[in-house]
Amino acid sequence: MANMESSASKWTKKHLLGLEGLSAEEITLILDQAAEFKRLAAAGETKLSPLAGTVVANLFFENSTRTKTSFSLAAKRLSADTIDFTASGSSLSKGETFFDTARNIEAMGANQVVVRHGTPGAPHLLAKHVDVAVLNAGDGTHEHPTQALLDIFTVREQRGSLEGLTVTLVGDILHSRVARSNIWGLTKLGADVIVCGPSTLIPPEVERLGVRVSNSLDEVLAETDCINLLRIQFERQRNAYFPSIREYAHFFGMNGDRIQRAKDDVVILAPGPINRGVEITPDVADGSHSVILDQVTNGLVIRMACLYLLHQRQQELATQEATA
Amino acid sequence: MSTTLIRGGRIIDPSQQIDRVGNLLLRDGRVVGIDDATTVADQLIEALGMIVCPGLIDAHVSFREPGDEKDETIESGTAAALAGGMTSVACMPDSTPVVDNRAAAEFVKLQCDRAAHCNVFPLGAVTKGNAGTELAEIGQLIEGGAVAFSDATNPIANAEIMRRALEYTRMFNRRVFNQPHVPELIDKGVMHEGFFSTLLGLRGMPVAAEEIMVGRDLALAELTGGRLHLMTISTAESVERIQRAKAKGIHVTAEVTPHHLALTDAELQSFDSSFKVSPPLRTQNHINALIGGLRDGTIDIICSDHQPYAQEKKDLELDLVPFGAIGLETLLPVCIKALIEPEHLTWLQLIDKLSWAPAKLLGLQKGTLSTGADADVTIIDPNIEWTIDADKFASKSRNTPFNGWTVRGRASMVMVNGQVRYQLAD
Known part of the structure; x- marks a missing residue:
């Protein structure tokens, strides 16, 4: 069994596009790497240098504050230089296509591109068009892998393992990239997943x-064992998915009364x-069961782990190419 | 007087239920008939091992001229049609401006004559500007050459307008082609609503959007006695409804495209915009029902629904990309792969769906090899194996979902009015 680590614990993906395409081992590899970064940070080692001399570009075609900030800080903690490119609205409105923008970023020497886009599949198409490592920071209603990884990391931190846990995702499953990535990650790691929401917001054949x-x-x-409360986007309400915010909160909001009826260690x-x-x-958000702020802290180390592993793989491929 | 003898081919003529090896004699741009006695002619064409059939007719294509000549012109579109084995196409009125008046229809005919490739029969708009509110000058469009009426990709959403269109066209004995879907149910949709739309997070288009409109149109056809043609049917329920309507004697015809027979919604996993079509690619159970509909005659014809878009229009994020794929140059081999190879249809049945049936539906004196018919003839090499390469297309556009497919069968020679207009290079 001496060779186990070479096959099971080695990162071989060029891009991080979603959790659909990852194995349980690959997900665990990211979680373990993040835990290592968290341990180092706790020991005072907040500035590391594995990405020194490389460029990480944040390419955000959709508004985001926390994800972009988290990726920027993660890149800086690893000593990469960062470029921030924010373009609201579609590429058409700017007169430049999404792919041309990406090629420009590539020409500036970016090694890794973190991309947030309103259209499912945009990072996947980008990965075909440009020769850099692509990290999906959310593509429309498709996937948001780093968010799911940090959710899973946070649960693992609380419970040690995901195996056998029942995790309920609550809310707008239909439009949630967080839900899709969580479903992939959680089921691969052995959790039982329940999706819970109004019938208008449950996508067909999700079973x-x-x-x-x-x-x-x-x-x-x-x-x-674990409840993940997805954000309700108020603008969706106009599409008649449910009658009112008040009615939604009545049936699906997490409040003190429901906490009483939940498991003690939920x-x-x-x-x-x-x-x-x-x-x-507010009482639940700020209460003892809530790990909402841990999620934010963990988001940083998860994104460091992703940038680091993709960087390592990139180095490896470059070496192989040089020797070939 | 000039004669042409096509020798030794397998002659397939659905209009006469003929499928046998023989010689076909043409004279002065017309068919003389199957003639095994004559052995000399001004022009001899050897067709041993080939299929000799009436020129194929595609009743649903969009050329972008005038208005979007970067996507396609009547010249490039008819060249693509010839390369696909077509001798006639019926062209949608959704150019810019729309073919909603006599002069616009005559322009299409004029550009067709200038290109001198294959025949183009314009469809006129049902409503002015394809806007769905006011009937176009249907009678004068017919005088300008329009053979049927459609608002192309815009469904005629207003039931009152659709009713009047079916009633008004009835006196000219022409068909109204409608794209059956309820617009509000597919708003912002990208693909079929089902497991893969859930998986990919892409906005789904439910089958009910089509079925509701099919039901409405059939009811209006029954009410008015008008002639209805349902474009690009894609669901099992649509097939069932049309089957019942035909049994009741309602004047309805229906079409299907090769891509709806050969591809499923699983293809969208590639996020490739060539798979974004309307109606969307469905699931295997719908494909099976469509094939059943072709076999039992519920679906009358197969059309390419050729929708050319220049590369820069398809190289965008999936939700910004327009719907549609080109299909003229892949229709025949994809039909062979999807229908002939699995033995769902015989050659006689397939050629019927691609020539005689569309000719009847459009009211054309074509699609037949009977004596005196226009000598529009397609010679097909049914065995030649080739790889589809969009860069070699005669079409100006490249948005095909079949690029790189290895297929069997293609047109080797196409004659229009007795003249060889296309010959496959060796």
């Missing part, structure tokens, strides 16, 4: 992703930014 569906938070509360996550009083009441 085929290996999850259970519930339309009642109260019904699944007792069996749930873990409450929310990817944020949270709508206090909608998905979650």
Whole structure:
């Protein structure tokens, strides 16, 4: 068994596009690397230098504060130079295509591109068009792998393992990239996943992703170890997905009363930014079960781990190319 | 007087239910008939091992002229049609400006004559500007050459307008082609609503969007006695509804595209915009129902729904990309792969869906090898194996979902009015 680590614990992907394409071992590799960075930070080693001399470009075609800040800081902690490129709206409105923008960033010497885009698949197409490592920081309603990784990391920190845990994702599953990435990551690591929300916000045939569906938070509360409260986007409300915010909060909001009926050690996550009083009441958000701020802290080390592993792989490929 | 003898081919003529080896004699741009006695002619064409059939007719293409000549012109589009084995195409009115008046229809005919490739029969707009609110001058469009009426990719959403269109075209004995879907149910949609839209986070387009409109149109066809043609059918329920309507004697015809027969929604996993078509690619159970509909005659014809877009229009994020794929140059081999090779259809049935049936539907005196017919003839090499390479297309556009496919069969010679207009290079 001496060779086990070479196959099971080695990162071989050029890009991080989603959790769909990762194995349980690869996910664990990222989590372990993040834990290592967290340990180093706790020991006072906050500035590391593995990415010195490289350039990480943040290419954000959709508004984001926390994810972009988190990626920027992660890159800086690893001593990379960073470029921030923010373009709101579609590429068409600027008169330059998304791919031309990306090629420009590549020409500036970026080694890794962190991309947030409103269209599913945009990072995947980018990976085909440019020769840099692409990290998906959220593509439309498709995937948001680093958010799911930090959610999973936070749960693992609380419980040691995901195996056998019941995790309930609550809210707008239909439009949630966080939900999709969480479903992939959690099921691969052996958790039971329940998606819970109004029937208008549960996508068709979602059971085929290996999850259970519930339309009642109260019904699944007792069996749930961990609740992830997805953000409700107010603008969706106009599309008649549910009658009112008040009615949504009544059935799906996490409040003190529901905490009473939940397991004693239930873990409450929310990817944020949270709508206090909608998905979650202030007493729960700030209460003892909440790990919302741990998620933010962990987001940094998760993104460091992703940048680091992709960088290592890039170095390896460059060496192989040079010797070939 | 000039004669042409096409010798030794497998002659397939659905209009006469003929499928046998023989010699086909043409004279002065017209078919004389199958003639095994004559052995000399001004021009001899050897067709041993080939299929000799009426020129193929594609009843649903969009050329972008006038308005978007970067995507396609009537010249490049008809060249692509010839390379695909077509001798006639019916062209949608959705150019800019729209073909909603006599002069615009005559312009299409004029550009067709200038290109001198294959025949183009314009469809006129049902409503002015394809806007869905006011009937176009349908009678005068017919005088300008329009053979049927459609608002192309815009469904005629207003039921009252659709009713009047079916009633008004009835007196000219022409068909109304409608794209059956309810616009509000597919708003911002990118693909079929189902497992893969859930997986990919792409906005889904439910099958009910099509089925509701098919149901409405059939009811209006029954009410008015008008002639309805349902474009690009894609669901099992649509097939069932059309089957029932035909059994009741309602004047309805329907079409399907090769891509809806050969591809499923799983293809969208590549995020390749060539797979973004409307109606969207569905699942295997729908494909099976469509094939059943072709076999039992519920679906009358196969069309390419050729939708050319210049590269820069398709090289965008998936939700910004327009719907549609080109299909003229891949229609025949994809039909062979999807229908002939698995033995879903016989050659006689396939050629019917691609020539005689569309000719009847459009009211053309074509699609047949009967004596006196226009000598529009396609010679198909059914066995030649080749790889689809979009860069070699005669079309100006490259947005095909079949690039790189290895296929069997393609047109080797195409004759329009007795003249060889296309010959496959060796």
